[in-house]
Amino acid sequence: MKRKMDPVDVVIVGLGAGGGPAAKVLSEAGYKVVGFDKGPWLRPEEHYSGDELKFQNRSYLWPDVNLMPRTVRSDDKSEARIFNFSPVPSNVGGGTSHMAGWMPRPRVSDFIFHSLHGALEGASLADWPYRYEHLEPYLTKVEWSYGISGLAGADKGEGFRSKAYPSAPLPPTSFGKKFYEGSNKLGINSFPLPMSHLTEGNALGRPAVNRTSFWNQYGDPTQTRSSVATTYIPEALATGNFEVRADSFVREVKVGKDGKATGVIYIDPSGLEIEQDARVVILALGAIESARLMLLSSSNKFPDGLANDSGLVGKNATFHEYIFAVGLFDRDMEDPLHGWTGNYQSGGSTHFYETDESRGHIGGGIIATTQIGQAINAIMPGRPTWGQAMKDADRDYFDYSMKIGFILQDMPQETNRVDLDPTVKDAWGMPVARITNKPHANDIAMSRWQIDKNQEILQAAGAKKTIPVYLGDEFTGNACHQQGTVRMGTDPAKSVLNEWGQAHSVENLFVLDGAGFPTALGVNPTLTIMAHSWRCADYIANTYMKGRSERLNLSPIKKS
Amino acid sequence: MVSKADWEIAPIHIDPDTTEKLFFTDHEWDTIEAAAARIMPTDHDPGAREARVIVFIDRYLSGIDYLYAAADGSGFLQLADKDAHAARARNANMQRLYREGILELDTKARELRAPSFKEASDQIQDEVLEQISGAPKPVPVSLTSREVYYSRLQGNTDEGKSFFDTLCLHVRQGFYGDPVYGGNKDQMGWKTVGFVGPKSLKDTMDGTYSTAEFFIQEYDWEDLVPGFKHSQDPTSNQQQNGQ
Numbered sequence: 098m099k100r101k102m103d104p105v106d107v108v109i110v111g112l113g114a115g116g117g118p119a120a121k122v123l124s125e126a127g128y129k130v131v132g133f134d135k136g137p138w139l140r141p142e143e144h145y146s147g148d149e150l151k152f153q154n155r156s157y158l159w160p161d162v163n164l165m166p167r168t169v170r171s172d173d174k175s176e177a178r179i180f181n182f183s184p185v186p187s188n189v190g191g192g193t194s195h196m197a198g199w200m201p202r203p204r205v206s207d208f209i210f211h212s213l214h215g216a217l218e219g220a221s222l223a224d225w226p227y228r229y230e231h232l233e234p235y236l237t238k239v240e241w242s243y244g245i246s247g248l249a250g251a252d253k254g255e256g257f258r259s260k261a262y263p264s265a266p267l268p269p270t271s272f273g274k275k276f277y278e279g280s281n282k283l284g285i286n287s288f289p290l291p292m293s294h295l296t297e298g299n300a301l302g303r304p305a306v307n308r309t310s311f312w313n314q315y316g317d318p319t320q321t322r323s324s325v326a327t328t329y330i331p332e333a334l335a336t337g338n339f340e341v342r343a344d345s346f347v348r349e350v351k352v353g354k355d356g357k358a359t360g361v362i363y364i365d366p367s368g369l370e371i372e373q374d375a376r377v378v379i380l381a382l383g384a385i386e387s388a389r390l391m392l393l394s395s396s397n398k399f400p401d402g403l404a405n406d407s408g409l410v411g412k413n414a415t416f417h418e419y420i421f422a423v424g425l426f427d428r429d430m431e432d433p434l435h436g437w438t439g440n441y442q443s444g445g446s447t448h449f450y451e452t453d454e455s456r457g458h459i460g461g462g463i464i465a466t467t468q469i470g471q472a473i474n475a476i477m478p479g480r481p482t483w484g485q486a487m488k489d490a491d492r493d494y495f496d497y498s499m500k501i502g503f504i505l506q507d508m509p510q511e512t513n514r515v516d517l518d519p520t521v522k523d524a525w526g527m528p529v530a531r532i533t534n535k536p537h538a539n540d541i542a543m544s545r546w547q548i549d550k551n552q553e554i555l556q557a558a559g560a561k562k563t564i565p566v567y568l569g570d571e572f573t574g575n576a577c578h579q580q581g582t583v584r585m586g587t588d589p590a591k592s593v594l595n596e597w598g599q600a601h602s603v604e605n606l607f608v609l610d611g612a613g614f615p616t617a618l619g620v621n622p623t624l625t626i627m628a629h630s631w632r633c634a635d636y637i638a639n640t641y642m643k644g645r646s647e648r649l650n651l652s653p654i655k656k657s
Numbered sequence: 658m659v660s661k662a663d664w665e666i667a668p669i670h671i672d673p674d675t676t677e678k679l680f681f682t683d684h685e686w687d688t689i690e691a692a693a694a695r696i697m698p699t700d701h702d703p704g705a706r707e708a709r710v711i712v713f714i715d716r717y718l719s720g721i722d723y724l725y726a727a728a729d730g731s732g733f734l735q736l737a738d739k740d741a742h743a744a745r746a747r748n749a750n751m752q753r754l755y756r757e758g759i760l761e762l763d764t765k766a767r768e769l770r771a772p773s774f775k776e777a778s779d780q781i782q783d784e785v786l787e788q789i790s791g792a793p794k795p796v797p798v799s800l801t802s803r804e805v806y807y808s809r810l811q812g813n814t815d816e817g818k819s820f821f822d823t824l825c826l827h828v829r830q831g832f833y834g835d836p837v838y839g840g841n842k843d844q845m846g847w848k849t850v851g852f853v854g855p856k857s858l859k860d861t862m863d864g865t866y867s868t869a870e871f872f873i874q875e876y877d878w879e880d881l882v883p884g885f886k887h888s889q890d891p892t893s894n895q896q897q898n899g900q
């Protein structure tokens with residue numbers, strides 16, 4: 098029993114970091130837009146608070162692995178097992194509803210990774226089909242509309258910026274101060290990491306962030322953390338052109354005889370299957386789910402999955418991995434570090450971002466000192482699990498430990514990928530995403546080198562003991578960052594999307610989350626996802642919808 | 658379906674001093690309370706027993722009514738549809754895990770000549786726990802040893818853990834979780850480690866609870882970030898050297 102809704106101009110699937118800006122830009126440009134999210138539309142002031150158990154240990158916002166499982170294996174020969182790989186909340190707002198909020202910019206080098214490094218054996222390095230300067234205006238737009246605080250000019254290697262931040266950073270935390278001290282001793286340029294919230298006296302006139310410190314993994318009841326559910330979605334709704342359909346699972350993108358997308362089929366909250374036609378279909382389900390939906394949407398024209406004529410849909414997936422080192426300090430000699438305070442992070446550094454082959458690997462990433470968390474889950478690897486020793490460890494180190502984390506920039510590999518699991522199904526009865534992944538030797542080397550460096554900084558800051566947490570032999574997806582599954586590029590044989598996030602072979606299909614990223618970046622992806630979505634949505638509104646098309650002409654890279 | 662956004666709130670409250678058992682039998686209650694007291698022992702600070710960790714665990718195991726407190730602590734959310742279904746299945750597994758685990762605690766205690774786990778000496782109880790954990794009793798953290806670890810997930814659920822690991826995790830949760838769930842009576846757990854938590858969940862919703870006082874009050878970015886110069890005009894402090 099299929100019902101059909103009146104057609105609209107644009108359908109957006111997924112209302113997280115990628116879907117939010119597109120919804121705003123397109124509805125503000127006057128197009129009729131419908132946005133779908135399979136999760137609920139929670140009301141922050143009513144549904145969120147500082148409840149560690151509910152938000153960190155139970156599946157209130159974290160996806161319930163029994164309802165939305167994923168499976169993982171390390172190579173084609175091993176059996177995949179059910180695992181909550183790269184879990185991200187399912188609700189209007191997506192990951193932005195409880196993310197930590199690191200919002201650093203990508204760097205000039207990120208966009209020309211292949212040109213800088215050539216081929217790396219076993220990896221599939223690529224340049225982006227656009228450059229930093231093409232994204233810069235949109236990075237600024239996001240910083241000034243979403244609401245980000247930071248200290249322009251403090252990160253000495255940052256690319257050109259056309260405008261400073263709209264808001265100053267929060268003061269340093271106690272552990273942040275230690276981080277600055279340790280870095281400064283070693284001559285490392287560190288700075289307050291840009292965060293997705295505003296502080297007092299900000300240029301946007303919005304309220305300053307609360308300082309409850311229930312932050313990473315918690316929804317924010319005060320709505321002072323920037324989230325697309327409290328910024329771009331309401332702005333889109335205010336135009337009268339946008340409609341949200343929450344609790345609506347999109348299970349297929351339909352394709353017409355001419356090979357263009359005609360709309361989507363979704364399951365509404367009462368379980369009915371409904372068709373929604375549109376002139377343009379935008380996917381922003383998160384890179385794992387966007388690839389999965391494309392693979393689920395096979396048709397006569399695309400028997401191997403939507404726009405998958407290159408065979409690349411799902412491949413070259415990158416996940417970052419959050420690794421860190423923890424330092425324990427002597428409570429008899431130090432002031433408390435209050436590692437449970439702070440709105441997740443304090444100081445950070447990109448000092449080790451650019452390639453220095455003397456380190457034994459290429460690439461690099463961002464580091465930051467972050468909360469160790471509240472009492473149940475306070476992070477102390479190797480803490481005794483029971484008895485007097487556990488109690489003593491909690492009492493001695495809860496207030497006297499700090500952590501320096503690293504976003505590992507993993508190298509893209511064709512074999513690291515997402516496909517459909519042959520047996521496991523989700524709560525809607527659809528095959529789930531199966532992830533195949535194995536770190537590249539460069540990833541392992543980067544993990545070792547950087548975590549050892551983090552230990553050095555902790556020691557310089559006065560830590561008596563340091564505990565390293567390296568990358569294991571599989572990614573766990575614990576950074577909840579997903580990139581690369583639906584690669585952008587200039588050559589249709591080597592990529593699925595062009596520089597506008599538009600499928601080479603389905604002109605009215607756009608994928609506007611991290612799926613398009615040809616390389617992982619050395620920074621957290623969300624600012625880039627938003628700026629990228631805005632840039633592509635601008636193209637859809639001002640060029641594509643007007644019946645025109647345009648290609649970028651990239652000048653050759655001058656190698657220094 | 659009832660959307661998660663519209664789950665009802667049942668106005669139920671847990672009295673930490675209650676002895677009313679919703680899931681455990683008397684014997685099971687005493688057994689788990691005894692085991693919890695070995696996992697988070699009492700010393701000059703309270704332990705699992707005083708913090709009423711047993712009430713927390715009993716409520717959690719009793720069904721799905723105590724899974725999620727309402728945001729402001731005014732009661733508990735009533736799960737619906739798919740979520741309720743998945744939670745019930747998980748709860749049934751958890752109940753089985755505990756019932757079997759308690760039998761094992763008693764069996765092992767009897768092998769060591771105690772009448773039951775709950776009546777065994779502290780030392781025998783520790784021995785039993787050591788056996789079911791499969792490892793020696795943890796020793797104090799050493800500042801001189803070096804261990805190496807590998808990354809793991811951020812969220813820390815009790816999914817797929819053994820009885821012993823589950824129990825240890827639940828004891829931590831009952832000792833340090835928000836008091837609304839029945840444990841951490843009078844915030845004893847928080848006070849023990851120096852966590853200045855909110856008076857009530859409600860205080861975390863409107864800015865009443867804040868940790869602002871723990872941030873550094875006197876600071877200057879030009880000192881913390883050597884070489885950085887504050888510009889008076891925010892739009893002019895652009896990066897020159899990045900390209």
Ligand SMILES: Cc1cc2nc3c(=O)[nH]c(=O)nc-3n(C[C@H](O)[C@H](O)[C@H](O)COP(=O)(O)OP(=O)(O)OC[C@H]3O[C@@H](n4cnc5c(N)ncnc54)[C@H](O)[C@@H]3O)c2cc1C
Pocket residue numbers: 110111112113114115116133134135136184185186187188189190191192193195196197198199200313314345346347348381382383384386390576577578579610611621622623624626811
């Ligand atoms: C705990 C945590 C901390 C994080 N911290 C940071 C950080 O500090 N900095 C940073 O940059 N990033 C961070 N991230 C990552 C960040 O959340 C993601 O990069 C970002 O949300 C990705 O945006 P997206 O639009 O691709 O996907 P999402 O934000 O995940 O949005 C996708 C949406 O699509 C919906 N959806 C999926 N499938 C369907 C379907 N079939 N039908 C309908 N809807 C569907 C989902 O419900 C979801 O709401 C963090 C993530 C987590 C979980």
